[in-house]
Amino acid sequence: MKKGYEGRDVDLVRMLKKQDNIVDNCYEKAIVYLKEKxxxxxxxxxxxxxxxxxILCKIxxxxxxxxxxxxxxIK
Known part of the structure; x- marks a missing residue:
């Protein structure tokens, strides 16, 4: 893990990727569930x-x- 100012950027990118993956997984599950309804x-x-x-990842x-x-x- 990088330290200092640069480390903060690396941590932010990891956090944003993790959150985006959670949203993407929820979306996929919702589509599968709602497809039947x-x-x-x-x-x-x-x-x-x-x-x-x-969009939040782009921001x-x-x-x-x-x-x-x-x-x-961030993808």
């Missing part, structure tokens, strides 16, 4: 929540760039 509104809500998670990447000048991609 044919509930279009709930599918759209799940889709938009997953998209919000992706986090932008903040890291602003603070450190390093480009990171």
């Amino acid at each position: 044919c509930d279009v509104e709930s599918v759209l809500v799940a889709r938009h929540l997953e998209r919000i998670g992706d 986090g990447s932008g903040l890291i760039f602003i603070e450190s000048g390093k480009r990171t991609i």
Whole structure:
């Protein structure tokens, strides 16, 4: 693990990736569950929540760039 200012960026990227993976997994489970119920509104809500998670990762990447000048991609 890196120390100092750079270490903080590495920890933030790991945390954002972990959170995004949790949201993605919830989305996949919701789609499988809702597929059987044919509930279009709930599918759209799940889709938009997953998209919000992706946008938050982009915002986090932008903040890291602003603070450190390093480009990171969080997927």
